[in-house]
Amino acid sequence: MMKKIYFLLFGLFQTLSYSQTQDLTALAAGDHVGMNALFDDKDNLYGYVSLYSYGKTGDKTKKFEYVILDKNLNPVANKEFEGDITAASYRGYVDFKGQIILRPSMMDYSLVKTREIFTPVSMVIDPKTNTIKRKVYYDYLEDGTFKEINEPKNWKAQRKENREEKKEKGYNYVSAVGEVKEGGYFAVEYKDYGKYVNNNSLIKFDDQKKELWRYKYNTDGSKKVFSTLSVLEKDEKYMYCIMKKADDDKKSFSLVVIDMKTGKEVANKPITGLSDTTIDLIDSFSSGYDSSIDNDKTFDDKIVLLGRNFAKYDFVGYARMMVNKSDFTVDTKEINFKPDFASFLPKINANGMVESGYMLQTKDMYFMNDGSVGILSEKYKPAGQYNAPKTTDLVYVYTDKDFKIKNIKVFEKEKTKWVNSDYLFSQYLNDGKDVVFLYRDYQKDEVTRQKKWNLFINTVIDGKFKQEIIPISEKDNYAVTPYVGKEGYILLREYNEKEKFNKIRLEKLNY
Numbered sequence: 001m002m003k004k005i006y007f008l009l010f011g012l013f014q015t016l017s018y019s020q021t022q023d024l025t026a027l028a029a030g031d032h033v034g035m036n037a038l039f040d041d042k043d044n045l046y047g048y049v050s051l052y053s054y055g056k057t058g059d060k061t062k063k064f065e066y067v068i069l070d071k072n073l074n075p076v077a078n079k080e081f082e083g084d085i086t087a088a089s090y091r092g093y094v095d096f097k098g099q100i101i102l103r104p105s106m107m108d109y110s111l112v113k114t115r116e117i118f119t120p121v122s123m124v125i126d127p128k129t130n131t132i133k134r135k136v137y138y139d140y141l142e143d144g145t146f147k148e149i150n151e152p153k154n155w156k157a158q159r160k161e162n163r164e165e166k167k168e169k170g171y172n173y174v175s176a177v178g179e180v181k182e183g184g185y186f187a188v189e190y191k192d193y194g195k196y197v198n199n200n201s202l203i204k205f206d207d208q209k210k211e212l213w214r215y216k217y218n219t220d221g222s223k224k225v226f227s228t229l230s231v232l233e234k235d236e237k238y239m240y241c242i243m244k245k246a247d248d249d250k251k252s253f254s255l256v257v258i259d260m261k262t263g264k265e266v267a268n269k270p271i272t273g274l275s276d277t278t279i280d281l282i283d284s285f286s287s288g289y290d291s292s293i294d295n296d297k298t299f300d301d302k303i304v305l306l307g308r309n310f311a312k313y314d315f316v317g318y319a320r321m322m323v324n325k326s327d328f329t330v331d332t333k334e335i336n337f338k339p340d341f342a343s344f345l346p347k348i349n350a351n352g353m354v355e356s357g358y359m360l361q362t363k364d365m366y367f368m369n370d371g372s373v374g375i376l377s378e379k380y381k382p383a384g385q386y387n388a389p390k391t392t393d394l395v396y397v398y399t400d401k402d403f404k405i406k407n408i409k410v411f412e413k414e415k416t417k418w419v420n421s422d423y424l425f426s427q428y429l430n431d432g433k434d435v436v437f438l439y440r441d442y443q444k445d446e447v448t449r450q451k452k453w454n455l456f457i458n459t460v461i462d463g464k465f466k467q468e469i470i471p472i473s474e475k476d477n478y479a480v481t482p483y484v485g486k487e488g489y490i491l492l493r494e495y496n497e498k499e500k501f502n503k504i505r506l507e508k509l510n511y
Contacts, residue, residue, distance in 0.1 A: 020072050020073045020074075020505065020506040021073065021503060021504070021505035021506070022069065022073040022075075022503065022504050022505070023502070023503050024050050024502040024503065024504060025500050025501070025502045027050060027052075027067045027075060027078070028050075028052040028065045028067055028078065029052070029054075030052030030053050030054040030063075030064070030065055031052060031053045031054075032050065032051070032052055032502055033051050033052060033053045033064075033088065033089040033106075034050070034051040034089040034090065034091065034105060034106075035048060035049065035050040035051070035504070036048065036049060036091050036092060037483070037484045038092055038093065038094050038100065039093070039094060040094050040098075041094065041095075041096050045071055045484065045485075045486055045487075046071075046094050047068060047069050047070045047071055047076070048068070048069040048073070048504075049066055049067070049068055049069070049092035049100065049102070050066070050067045050069065051064060051065070051066055051089055051090050051102070052064060052065040052066075052067070053088075053089070054080070056085060056111055057082060058082075058085070059085070060084065060085050060112075060118075061082045061083070061084065061085055062082070062083050062084065062085045062087065062111070063080060063081075063082060063083075064080070064081055064082075064083045064087075064090070065078060065079065065080045065081070066078060066079060066081070066090075066092075066102065066125065066132070068100070068125075068127070071486040072486070072506070073504060073505075073506060077125075077127065077130045079125075079130055079131075079132055081123060081132045083104075083120065083123065084104070084118070084120035084121060084152075085108075085111050085112060085120075086104075086107055086108060086109055086111075086112060086117060086118055086119070086120045087104040087106075087107065087108065087120035088104075088105075088106035088107055088108035089104070089105050089106045090102035090103060090104055090105055090122075090123065091103055091104075091105035092125075096181040098127065099124050099125060099126060099127070100124075100125040100127060101122050101123070101124055101125075101135065102122060102123040102124075102125065102132075103122045104119075104120040104121075104122065107119075107120070114156075115154065115156045116154050116156075117154055117155050117156075118152045118153060118154040118155060119152055119155075120152070121134055121135055121137065121152055122134075122135040123135060134150075136148060136149075137149040137177070138177040138185070138209075139175065139177065140175040140176075140177050140187040140189060140203075141173075141175075142173045142175075142189075144211070146177070146209050166194070170193065171191040171192055171193045171194075172191070172192040173189070173191060173192075174189065174190055174191070174192050174197075175187055175188065175189040175190075176188050180204075182236055182260070183206070183207055184204060184205050184206045184207055184212070185204075185205040185209060186202065186203065186204055186205070187202075187203045187205065188200070188201070188202055188203070189201050189203065190218070195223050196221055196222055196223045196226060197218070197221060197226070198218050198219060198220060198221030198222070198226070199216075199218070199219055199221075200216070200217050200218040200219075200221070200227075200229065201214050201215065201216050201217075202214070202215040202217075202229065202258075202263075203215075204260070204263060212261075212263070213262060213263025213264075214263060215258055215263045217229055217243070224246075224247065224248045225246065225247050225248070226245075226246055227243060227244065227245045227246070228243070228244045228246075229241050229242070229243055229244075229256070230242045230244075230283045232283055232296070232303055232305070232323065233296075233298050233303050234260065235260075236260065237259070237260055238257050238258065238259060238260060238266065238325075239257070239258040239260055240255065240256075240257055240303060240323060240325070241255070241256045241257070241258065242254070242255065242256070242271065242279070242282075242283060243255075243256045243268070244279075244280060251276045251280070252270065253270070253271040253272075253276075253279045253280075254268050254269055254270050254271055255267065255268070255269045255270075255271055255323060255328060255330050256268050257328050266328075267328040269328060269329070269330060271321070271330050271332065272332070273332035273333075274309070274319050274321075274332050274334060275309070275310050275311060275312065277310040277312065277313060278307060278308070278309050278310045278319045278334075279321075279332075281307055281308065281310075282305050282307040282319065282321050283296070283305060283307075284307075285306075285307060285308070285362070285365075293362060293363075293364060293365055294365065295307060295365055296367075297367035299369050299432075300325075301324065301325055301326055302322055302323060302324055302325060302371065303322070303323040303325065304320065304321075304322050304323075304367050304371060304373070305320070305321045305322075305323075306318060306319070306320050306321075306365050306367070306373055306375070307319050307321070309334045309335075309336060314350075314351060315351055315352065316336045316337060316338070316350055316351065316352075317334060317335050317336030317337050317340065317341070317352075318334065318335055318336075318375060319332065319333070319334045320332070320333050320334070320371075320373060320399075320403045322371055333402070333403035334403075335397075335399065335403060335404070335405055336350075337349065337350055337351065337352050337360075338350040340404075340405050341397070341405070341408065343405070344405065344407070344408035345395070345408060345410075348360075354379055354395075355379075356381070357381045357382075358379040358380060358381045358390075358392065359379070359380055359381070359382075360377040360378070360379065360380070360395060361377060361378050361379075361380035361391075362375065362376070362377050363376045363377060363378050363394070363423045364376045364423070364426055364437065366426065366428070366435040366437075366460075367432075368432055368433055368434070368435075369431065369432040369433060370401045370433070371401040371402075371403075372398070372399050372400050372401045372403075372406075373399045373403065374396060374397065374398050374399070374435055374460060375396070375397040375399075376394060376395070376396050376397075376423070376426075376437060377394070377395045377396075377397070378391050378392075378393070378394050378395070378422075378423060379391060379392045379393050379394075379395065388417045388418050389417070389418065390415055390416065390417050391413075391415070391416045391422065392413055392414070392415050392416070393410050393411060393412050393413050394410070394411040394413060394422075394423065394439060395408060395409070395410050395411075396408065396409045396410075396411065396437075396458075396460070396465070398460060398463060406463055407463065407465075409465050411439070411456070411458065411467075413439070413441045414441055414442055414443055416442070421481075422439050422440055422441060423437070423438075423439045424437075424438040424439055424440060424482050424483075425437070425438060425483075425484060426438070429459070429461065430461070433461075433462075434459065434460055434461040434462065435459075435460050436457065436458060436459045436460070437458050438455065438456065438457055438458070438482065439455075439456050439458075440453055440454065440455050440456065440472065440482060441453070441454055441456060442454075452471060452472070453471070453472040453480060454469050454470065454471055454472065455469070455470045455471075455472050455482055455490075456468075456469055457469075457470065472492070478494045478495065478496050478501065479494070479495045479496070480492055480493065480494050480495075481493045481495065483504070485506050485507075486506065489506040489507060489508055490506070490507055491504055491505070491506055491507075492504070492505055492506075492507055
């Protein structure tokens with residue numbers, strides 16, 4: 001997934017010089033269970049959160065502690081809290097209110113009986129007061145009222161309740177509620193009959209949970225004839241959605257634009273030019289290993305999405321969809337392995353296989369403000385009956401604003417087995433016109449003949465590639481992982497589980 005980092009890359013890199021450091025294991029007495037960077041709603045680095053576990057405290061609770069670090073790795077806040085017993089760790093992010101949300105990132109069902117398993121809830125930190133509380137969830141009921149959810153139901157009780165409702169009504173009423181940055185709430189609702197759903201509604205509420213408008217669709221949905229609505233983006237004025245209408249094997253798609261104040265359609269325009277499968281999956285990048293990739297970006301005047309291109313159900317390349325927010329027009333284009341990639345990679349076949357059983361596995365996507373797109377892939381060979389999975393070279397595809405390939409650059413890399421983590425992270429440069437991405441490689445030194453880690457910093461500026469290589473020192477038996485740092489720095493994490501050594505340090509990039 002694309003991560004933002006903030007250091008300047010316009011000079012020549014020389015060496016990494018020592019800077020701030022922090023021992024994660026010394027920050028709290030509990031067992032260290034996770035650490036991640038925090039970004040504000042403008043993608044600026046806020047700091048870091050480190051999590052610690054103290055074990056079971058009750059039938060449904062477990063004790064944790066968080067430590068908030070600033071961009072210089074200074075501890076600025078910490079507090080113990082009671083989390084759910086089924087949470088193994090949490091991952092933090094900053095919401096649009098400036099609160100730090102701790103979302104359960106790993107589950108632990110070893111301390112509860114099977115019939116008592118439940119999904120842990122998120123926690124909310126107020127940085128101004130250094131207080132933490134359980135996140136409040138709301139359930140929207142079929143009678144039009146809201147219900148505050150204080151405790152999650154265990155899975156067995158939830159299944160029993162669903163079975164009883166289905167037996168009584170013939171369907172399950174399903175809803176979900178979320179807060180809106182501009183104020184108020186949204187809810188979605190539908191009736192689930194098992195093999196199909198219908199009576200879908202998208203509902204807007206004010207801050208007092210009073211209904212403002214309701215957008216209905218798929219009112220008479222069945223197994224063969226139905227509609228779905230996928231929200232691409234929303235701003236203060238409009239919500240931009242893809243409406244799919246299916247009639248047995250026939251499908252049609254349209255861009256539906258909904259007025260945020262009234263709930264009325266202000267545009268409904270057909271989407272064409274790509275296969276049904278491609279359009280159906282364009283707003284997500286569901287493809288196994290790379291399903292977490294951010295495949296869209298919103299600019300002031302456009303929404304750009306990048307997805308896999310399919311000929312029926314065969315993956316044959318990539319497709320770009322661009323929505324113009326000023327006149328609600330939709331532009332669709334595609335590039336395929338044959339013939340588009342083949343001009344640069346002669347050995348590639350129609351399904352993205354490049355050589356000796358290796359395929360192109362997408363690692364990240366980059367969206368420039370003129371509509372051009374960068375696609376970073378890695379040569380990947382799946383595991384066989386007797387062989388481990390392998391990865392090798394990175395492949396960067398750079399298109400122009402009309403989604404035609406300008407260049408394909410191959411970054412040669414040593415073969416890696418089992419662990420697929422050579423690619424690190426990326427950032428945009430020059431107001432979104434250019435990009436830089438980082439990866440590491442375990443290479444043999446030409447003089448000493450010993451293998452060592454090298455950090456590769458790659459810029460794509462005005463369509464031109466440039467690469468800088470920086471050695472990463474590594475102690476015996478210590479894993480060193482580069483991570484997101486503040487502007488002008490990179491964070492290096494040194495880790496050894498057996499010795500309980502878990503230090504992070506900021507290293508300055510001299511240029």
